[in-house]
Amino acid sequence: MSTESRPGDSIDQTETMTMREAIRAALREEMQDDENVFIMGEDVGEFGGVFSVTDGLVDEFGENRVRDTPISEAGFTGAGVGAAATGMRPVVEIMFSDFLGVASEQIINQMAKMRYMFGGKTEMPITVRTTEGGGMGAASQHSGTLHTWFAHFPGLLAVAPGTPRAAKGLLKSAVRSDDPVFFFENKMIYEQEGEVPTDPNYTVPLGQASVEREGEDVTVVATQRMVGESLDLAEEMAGQASIEVIDLQSLYPLDTDTLVESVEKTGRLVVADESPLSYGTHAEVMARVMEDGFYSLDAPPMRVGVADTHIPFSPTLEQEVIPSAEDVRSAVEKLV
Template sequence: MPVIMYREAIRDALAEEMRRDPRVFVMGEDVAIYGGAYSATQGLLKEFGEERVRDTAISEMAITGAAVGAAMAGMRPVAEIMYVDFMTLAMDQFVNQAAKNRYMFGGKTTVPMVLRTEGGAGRCIAAHHSQSLEAWFVHAPGIFVVMPSTPYDAKGLLKTCIRDDNPILFIEHKMLYNNKGEVPGEEYLIPLGKAALRREGTDVTIVSYSRMALRAEEAAKQLAAEGISAEVIDLRTLKPLDIDCILESVKKTGRLVLASEAYKDGNFVCDVAMKVTESAFDDLDAPIERVCAANVPVPMSPVLEDEAIPRADKIVAAAKRTLGKA
């Protein structure tokens, strides 16, 4: 199977969908000539031209709102917001218009748009370029939130999102773009709302997504060395959420650790924990543990940034606490 980078997987998904469907087009800041701040749209301008690969002004409201209007008028836009931190500028258009128009208008319209963005820490670019803001969007009815961790998932999920009739926030991770992975040459799609079981285990379940899913796997390896068998679930899509996959695992292990790169307070995983207690309280043998980012603006200094964001050793420690081995 061919091995490609995460950013190539994104680009290939876009190119394939643009070849398949003339309604699909790409717009955003630096997506055309530059090929995207993280090179995920490289080569698209050459193949599809200026009409379908559009460099925009630095206007997050207009980019997002124009995607809403174009989607309602029959196109399938894939708009890019360079950093998820800039979604603050696009918030109204995405959360008030994109998310709600279908419901408010009695189900008589659809808003088939994908808003691609990227988030996460790791490059020492501090508080305005390193956040994980997915919880804000999971909170809003009417939109889906997708956060792939591998090239395979990035491609299969992005293609699915482009074909879906709902507005979707597709959040990539800045530290994953150069990661390599196997991606089939032939076409495939990954359904929304299906988690990936990355590693089977019996003692504790670790649920995560995006880059933290990779750290969860790393933690599971360390735990294995200490004789602890951890099951690792990569959610892939936060909304719709594959709650059944989590419940099934918790039924087996009785212990749950939730790992996220977002701030601890109001974290999306708090909602996952609530859902698990609602449906599987009796299956739990220990309190649920969460491993999240510190409640501080992400600092620039590498030492501080590293301290703010969950590392594998913190996930290991949390897993041990659920087993009374802290």
């Protein structure tokens, strides 16, 4: 199961939403539920966010709770850390994940370490939303996929949803968490639609993957845009191979049990993630499966991702670099 609800709640009622709408709904519900939740970032208020995710929220909640900031990622991320340390629940938006480096001191030495350095006596309930991924012709400084950096660092949690349902549920869990959570949104799937529970208490637990399609021959573990790509491919290849598709959802904590259970059934593994291939999500998933399920593997695992390079501006070269359904197809065909 990939959903969690409080006793007595129902998640049967759903509404078709885009990824953008699901994220906005999660923010709205959490702000309605808890007056300590507020949003801050560049252009999140009057402009509604560079991708219109926060559109209209300033009209509902006012400028004190939807705060436009100067172009100073270090400054407003640090302000968010301070607010979280003193009882607020900030949701900080970094316009593009490539800009997270500007705020690295506040993230690495303050946000991630504060709870540890105070012996667990303080909390750090901050959520950092950011966009990532190529495909828009935005060149190297606006197209990186950096989520593995933050999944790796102790003291931080990281999620990267692949469906509107997961996006809403994970973001609500992130805002309610007493630990810092990085919420990575692939900018190419904001218009992707799906059925989303409307229950305001619907959440997706941090650290839980979701089996989006069951299969028997090969497991494809995917994140973000690659979830939809893999589901489309599984449908196309249904006559050739039975493909199980898992939306990883949570990068850290990682749901090893769901991954191993799937590979015990299929015997084969492909990991599809739009980040550089070396030292990343792919490697961690493969390592966990081999540590806990090695003897279930009938073939070496394969990974699909970005070559160890930056994202080029040229549309032709960009499409050559970022992973696609055809790359997943090639990996699957080598295994079955």
